[in-house]
Amino acid sequence: MKHWKYLDVARGIGLLLVIISHSCGLSPYLINYYIPLFFVVSGYLYKPGRSYGENVVHKAKRLLVPYFGYSALLLVFYRAIGRTWQETGRSALGVLYSRYCLFDTTTHQDNVFLFTVANGAMWYLTAFFVTSLVYHLVIDRCLKSRRFLIGCLVVLTVLTMLLAELPILLPWSLDLAFVGTIFMIAGTLLQRADFFDRDWNLWVIIGILVFYLSLSRANPGINMSVREYGVYQAFSVPFFILIGITGSMLCIWVGKAFQNCIVGTVLAYIGQNTIVLLALHILGLEIFEMAVAKFINIGELTGVSFILYHTVRVTASVCGCLLFGKILDGIRRALHGKHRG
Numbered sequence: 233m234k235h236w237k238y239l240d241v242a243r244g245i246g247l248l249l250v251i252i253s254h255s256c257g258l259s260p261y262l263i264n265y266y267i268p269l270f271f272v273v274s275g276y277l278y279k280p281g282r283s284y285g286e287n288v289v290h291k292a293k294r295l296l297v298p299y300f301g302y303s304a305l306l307l308v309f310y311r312a313i314g315r316t317w318q319e320t321g322r323s324a325l326g327v328l329y330s331r332y333c334l335f336d337t338t339t340h341q342d343n344v345f346l347f348t349v350a351n352g353a354m355w356y357l358t359a360f361f362v363t364s365l366v367y368h369l370v371i372d373r374c375l376k377s378r379r380f381l382i383g384c385l386v387v388l389t390v391l392t393m394l395l396a397e398l399p400i401l402l403p404w405s406l407d408l409a410f411v412g413t414i415f416m417i418a419g420t421l422l423q424r425a426d427f428f429d430r431d432w433n434l435w436v437i438i439g440i441l442v443f444y445l446s447l448s449r450a451n452p453g454i455n456m457s458v459r460e461y462g463v464y465q466a467f468s469v470p471f472f473i474l475i476g477i478t479g480s481m482l483c484i485w486v487g488k489a490f491q492n493c494i495v496g497t498v499l500a501y502i503g504q505n506t507i508v509l510l511a512l513h514i515l516g517l518e519i520f521e522m523a524v525a526k527f528i529n530i531g532e533l534t535g536v537s538f539i540l541y542h543t544v545r546v547t548a549s550v551c552g553c554l555l556f557g558k559i560l561d562g563i564r565r566a567l568h569g570k571h572r573g
Contacts, residue, residue, distance in 0.1 A: 241487035243503030265479020275419025302511035350515040359405030363412030508557035516549030
């Protein structure tokens with residue numbers, strides 16, 4: 233299968249933006265697209281030939297095994313540092329429901345928060361698995377029939393708009409699966425058109441950038457993880473789809489521009505380790521904050537000191553997660569070699 237390094241770079245950029253936003257927040261212009269990006273990239277990498285069952289099994293191994301494995305690790309860690317069995321039980325139920333909170337954040341003041349063991353970013357793994365169930369059900373026919381493709385996109389958009397009106401957030405992000413499928417289909421269509429392997433006029437890219445910024449300004453308040461598509465409730469969904477696709481395109485173009493330099497190589501390595509970073513970066517951020525808080529008053533940091541603190545905090549979290557991932561890989565290889573022997 234062809235490997236596009238710039239897709240790894242783009243994922244690395246998106247993942248760094250996720251971690252930075254969890255550390256200190258970011259402009260919505262930088263984060264409105266960073267979750268759709270991962271769906272678009274996955275769709276771009278689609279390779280036909282597997283059966284539906286094979287695709288489901290592959291995604292389960294790729295996403296659900298680490299989801300439950302890292303969740304168990306976090307539950308054990310927080311129990312070891314003082315969580316009660318009752319609190320740990322509630323956190324375990326949150327893992328099973330796999331959603332940051334229970335209710336629509338725009339309509340409920342007293343919410344029920346479910347991810348309480350530094351696992352707030354792990355909703356993506358189950359969301360992506362559920363989305364893949366829909367995507368692999370329709371993608372081959374979408375590629376064969378333009379009429380089916382258009383009809384499918386319309387139905388998926390309407391279903392997303394209807395589900396946006398629910399008062400609760402559905403388990404495993406079932407309410408996000410249809411819009412996630414749209415992003416994956418968009419990625420597949422871009423790949424079929426060799427979209428990013430062409431030499432594009434700079435003015436085309438600038439035009440898409442202006443379009444993205446204009447839509448983001450017209451439709452603020454996006455947070456896909458809690459089903460917030462913008463300020464127009466269900467009618468924000470079409471705007472969100474366009475924002476997600478155009479923002480992803482711009483990020484991939486940036487990835488292509490940096491792929492052949494040292495920065496691109498570092499970002500690509502980060503992009504290749506998405507799951508361990510998604511699973512553990514919040515824990516890394518929390519551990520760093522607890523350690524530093526013993527020496528300085530973090531709440532009083534401003535200006536350069538604020539930027540420096542969060543730069544070091546994010547760097548430490550990323551490096552710690554990557555090191556932990558390498559150790560896990562070494563253990564897996566050792567166990568695999570012992571089993572074969």
